[in-house]
Amino acid sequence: MNKLIKISFLLDGRMFSVETKSDRRLLDILREDAGITGVREGCGEGECGACSIFFNGRLANSCCIPAIAAEGAEIDTIDGFSKTEEYSIISQAFADAGAVQCGFCTPGFIMASAALLRENPRPTDNEIKIGLSGNLCRCTGYTMIIEAVRLASGRMARNV
Amino acid sequence: MHKISRPVNRDDSKNKSSGSAVYISDVIKPGMLAMAVKSADFQHGKINTIKKPELPEGYFYVDGKSFTGMNRASIVAQDWPFFAESEVLYFGQPVCAYTGPRIEVCEKLCIQTKIEYTPLPAVSVIEDAADFFNDYTIIKGNPDKSFKEAAQIFENQYRTGMQEQAYMEPQGMIAEFNEGKLTVYGSMQCPYYIKNSLKNAFNLDDDNVRVIQSITGGAFGGKEDYPSILAGQAAAAAIVSGKPVKIVLDRRNDMSVTPKRHPSLIKIRTAVDSEGNITAMDIDCRIDAGAYESLSGVVLERAIFISTGAYNIADVKVRGRTMKTNHIPSGAFRGFGGPQALFAADMNMYYLARKLNAAPLELKRRYLFQRGDISVTSGIFRDDIKLEEMISRVEEISDYSSKWAEYEKTSQAGDKMKGIGISFAAHGGAFTGNGEQEIIKSLVRLEWEPDKQTSAGGRLRILVSNVEMGQGASITLRKIVAEESGLPLEAIIFTNPDTDIVPDSGPTVASRTIMIVGKLIQDAAAMLKQKIEDDINSPSSVEKSYVHPPEFDWDEETFTGDAYPAYSWAVNVIEVEIDPITFEIKITGSWAVYDVGTPIDIKILEGQMQGGTAQSLGYSSIEKMQMINGKPAQVSFTDYTIPTTLDFPDTECVFIDNPYRYGPFGAKAAGELPNEGPAAAFTAAISQASGRMITEIPVTPEMLEEQLR
Ligand code: FES
Numbered sequence: 001m002n003k004l005i006k007i008s009f010l011l012d013g014r015m016f017s018v019e020t021k022s023d024r025r026l027l028d029i030l031r032e033d034a035g036i037t038g039v040r041e042g043c044g045e046g047e048c049g050a051c052s053i054f055f056n057g058r059l060a061n062s063c064c065i066p067a068i069a070a071e072g073a074e075i076d077t078i079d080g081f082s083k084t085e086e087y088s089i090i091s092q093a094f095a096d097a098g099a100v101q102c103g104f105c106t107p108g109f110i111m112a113s114a115a116l117l118r119e120n121p122r123p124t125d126n127e128i129k130i131g132l133s134g135n136l137c138r139c140t141g142y143t144m145i146i147e148a149v150r151l152a153s154g155r156m157a158r159n160v
Numbered sequence: 161m162h163k164i165s166r167p168v169n170r171d172d173s174k175n176k177s178s179g180s181a182v183y184i185s186d187v188i189k190p191g192m193l194a195m196a197v198k199s200a201d202f203q204h205g206k207i208n209t210i211k212k213p214e215l216p217e218g219y220f221y222v223d224g225k226s227f228t229g230m231n232r233a234s235i236v237a238q239d240w241p242f243f244a245e246s247e248v249l250y251f252g253q254p255v256c257a258y259t260g261p262r263i264e265v266c267e268k269l270c271i272q273t274k275i276e277y278t279p280l281p282a283v284s285v286i287e288d289a290a291d292f293f294n295d296y297t298i299i300k301g302n303p304d305k306s307f308k309e310a311a312q313i314f315e316n317q318y319r320t321g322m323q324e325q326a327y328m329e330p331q332g333m334i335a336e337f338n339e340g341k342l343t344v345y346g347s348m349q350c351p352y353y354i355k356n357s358l359k360n361a362f363n364l365d366d367d368n369v370r371v372i373q374s375i376t377g378g379a380f381g382g383k384e385d386y387p388s389i390l391a392g393q394a395a396a397a398a399i400v401s402g403k404p405v406k407i408v409l410d411r412r413n414d415m416s417v418t419p420k421r422h423p424s425l426i427k428i429r430t431a432v433d434s435e436g437n438i439t440a441m442d443i444d445c446r447i448d449a450g451a452y453e454s455l456s457g458v459v460l461e462r463a464i465f466i467s468t469g470a471y472n473i474a475d476v477k478v479r480g481r482t483m484k485t486n487h488i489p490s491g492a493f494r495g496f497g498g499p500q501a502l503f504a505a506d507m508n509m510y511y512l513a514r515k516l517n518a519a520p521l522e523l524k525r526r527y528l529f530q531r532g533d534i535s536v537t538s539g540i541f542r543d544d545i546k547l548e549e550m551i552s553r554v555e556e557i558s559d560y561s562s563k564w565a566e567y568e569k570t571s572q573a574g575d576k577m578k579g580i581g582i583s584f585a586a587h588g589g590a591f592t593g594n595g596e597q598e599i600i601k602s603l604v605r606l607e608w609e610p611d612k613q614t615s616a617g618g619r620l621r622i623l624v625s626n627v628e629m630g631q632g633a634s635i636t637l638r639k640i641v642a643e644e645s646g647l648p649l650e651a652i653i654f655t656n657p658d659t660d661i662v663p664d665s666g667p668t669v670a671s672r673t674i675m676i677v678g679k680l681i682q683d684a685a686a687m688l689k690q691k692i693e694d695d696i697n698s699p700s701s702v703e704k705s706y707v708h709p710p711e712f713d714w715d716e717e718t719f720t721g722d723a724y725p726a727y728s729w730a731v732n733v734i735e736v737e738i739d740p741i742t743f744e745i746k747i748t749g750s751w752a753v754y755d756v757g758t759p760i761d762i763k764i765l766e767g768q769m770q771g772g773t774a775q776s777l778g779y780s781s782i783e784k785m786q787m788i789n790g791k792p793a794q795v796s797f798t799d800y801t802i803p804t805t806l807d808f809p810d811t812e813c814v815f816i817d818n819p820y821r822y823g824p825f826g827a828k829a830a831g832e833l834p835n836e837g838p839a840a841a842f843t844a845a846i847s848q849a850s851g852r853m854i855t856e857i858p859v860t861p862e863m864l865e866e867q868l869r
């Protein structure tokens with residue numbers, strides 16, 4: 001079962017191929033083989049969202065995706081996303097709102113915030129809370145993270 | 161408010177947001193080996209045999225004999241072994257470990273290692289524990305007399321559960337040993353604790369142990385003690401193998417083996433005279449220390465020193481014990497004994513109010529500490545205590561009293577049971593007792609590096625051993641130095657401590673970083689400013705060490721005097737609704753007023769308070785951690801739920817102005833304060849809503865159902 005397989009996928013806009021054992025998680029491929037350590041491991045069980053990525057454009061926990069499933073997929077991580085304009089607005093809002101403390105959860109929250117704002121550019125507070133409910137932060141109590149998303153939403157609206 | 165309180169954006173949010181911040185799990189060293197620890201799957205037993213598998217080439221075995229010094233970590237008490245010796249005292253105790261190139265192989269070797277035990281009697285809970293590590297008694301006034309003369313005596317008991325720190329970054333450490341020098345990198349709060357522990361473990365001298373903090377993804381006390389164990393284990397493996405060794409715990413492992421908040425069982429007898437005045441309390445405080453003493457003695461001190469809460473009781477007897485049980489040693493967690501003691505003290509006042517037919521706030525405010533009052537340890541509250549002003553503020557924002565009166569009439573009727581509670585909390589800033597003046601003796605250094613290329617003409621470096629772990633130490637310490645020196649903030653540099661570079665300014669604990677270390681660097685900055693003004697183009701430096709203000713007096717033998725130089729204060733109001741059918745609890749409002757002296761940065765402080773309040777409300781309600789026969793029953797976020805965005809409302813925070821004489825720009829302790837009060841405010845609210853006297857946290861729907869059906 002645990003044989004070597006070759007998988008290829010689009011990683012942050014570039015083709016990435018790797019030969020790997022079949023039982024590995026996409027999270028391990030990203031962190032260990034592609035060296036994208038900004039994708040964090042907080043729980044390894046789909047509970048914390050620290051490992052959030054976009055998988056074919058949708059928010060997903062990379063710790064819950066078997067490596068094989070990545071074959072042919074389009075995967076965007078915080079590494080690629082952090083070079084976009086969308087990221088600058090969101091990350092600036094996180095900084096201004098005071099939403100970053102220890103920072104371990106932050107890349108995951110930024111990915112989740114982006115996914116939320118793409119789908120719903122003007123979310124209500126309640127929609128923000130629901131949109132971010134798959135991510136855990138132990139430091140902030142979330143108030144400033146929610147404020148950051150509110151800020152980012154307002155700034156994006158002004159930017160269009 | 162002082163202008164230093166104005167918020168400044170943190171210096172570390174960029175790296176952390178983009179994912180380029182490097183945590184220990186991201187670090188790879190050439191030739192680095194992995195490591196897996198074999199944990200005991202037995203609660204208490206004598207080790208008869210350890211059957212080891214054959215080692216594949218390139219793999220090494222490590223155990224307690226790998227330590228050339230002592231196989232004991234130095235965490236206040238020096239009793240917790242890195243690896244078990246002849247006896248296993250708790251489920252999950254490290255017994256031995258394997259290191260080698262591949263983690264899967266190391267893990268497999270652990271599974272193949274078979275340990276045989278002779279069972280020994282095990283104790284799992286406080287009630288069954290007969291032995292203790294520490295037994296302290298303090299007497300204030302003449303409690304015997306008051307009890308003898310009492311018109312009424314009330315007795316009740318309060319219980320708090322275990323709590324997992326649940327920092328988002330699991331613990332991790334890398335050790336390497338080159339030419340006789342041991343270097344350790346990792347996620348930690350106390351670099352010098354680890355350094356001292358390693359010196360003792362391997363008989364190394366000061367020059368041959370170096371500890372470097374990596375970016376730390378949350379700690380909350382959880383990275384005060386266990387990193388010393390982990391560092392010792394990784395170091396042993398590095399020395400045995402001659403290669404760098406990395407150990408990073410996955411979440412299940414982390415939750416299975418690391419210390420948690422001490423459960424407590426506190427009994428309070430209260431004497432009331434014929435006029436209905438509270439005259440004395442007799443408090444029996446037991447905390448569950450687990451299998452080794454570690455730092456439990458100091459946790460107990462903090463608990464008993466504040467055992468009447470924010471209330472001035474004339475005559476007090478308190479006995480405290482750290483009970484010895486067979487589970488993971490309990491450890492440091494934000495509040496450090498305070499949350500347990502304050503929960504019991506505040507709920508006891510609620511209980512007395514109910515017994516004496518008084519409104520809880522009315523009774524509580526009659527006993528609140530005031531300037532000049534005497535603490536449980538017979539110290540003096542020397543500074544202004546503004547709790548009355550804080551009550552007015554909290555009434556304004558929460559409308560506590562009118563809601564309380566309304567729910568008092570309607571709580572039992574209607575389709576939702578509603579309640580509101582208020583609590584008062586005090587937190588003594590800095591290390592307990594003689595810690596600052598006799599044990600830590602903090603030393604800080606500031607260095608000026610001239611650089612004509614910069615607009616300030618150079619850089620000023622802050623050299624301290626206190627860490628940034630998310631709480632904002634970096635930006636707040638830099639702000640203090642910038643404000644004092646007049647240099648722009650960009651010219652002030654703070655980097656993660658490396659014990660080869662920074663002096664020992666003490667551990668990052670006890671809300672002491674700003675209050676104690678911040679004051680030292682402020683004073684040093686004033687001196688260095690002079691030197692820079694004299695000669696901006698030459699490097700210069702200033703060192704400053706802690707001097708305890710002579711007005712404070714402390715006797716460590718009898719626990720008499722000023723246990724802390726200053727106290728910070730909090731008033732919390734929590735409002736709840738209980739569904740009468742499902743007993744589901746909903747927190748509908750959270751308000752708080754704080755006295756932390758001068759806030760060094762209002763936004764950092766708000767972040768601390770909001771985050772700490774969420775942790776405390778989790779502690780009170782949804783965070784249930786049980787040890788079943790000494791084995792942790794919740795070892796993942798699936799089983800142990802911490803607050804999400806959907807669980808609690810925002811906490812509305814207000815800070816009052818009350819600068820502290822010996823703090824930097826008037827600042828005093830802040831970081832632990834939000835973990836002290838919410839549990840009692842929440843439980844008072846639940847008690848009102850349910851019409852029952854609730855004395856135990858966490859309060860779960862199952863528990864309410866039992867009470868109400
Ligand atoms: S690490 Fe993937 S959800 Fe926590």
Ligand code: FES
Nearest residue numbers: 102105137138139
């Ligand atoms: S900032 Fe620390 S976990 Fe979110």
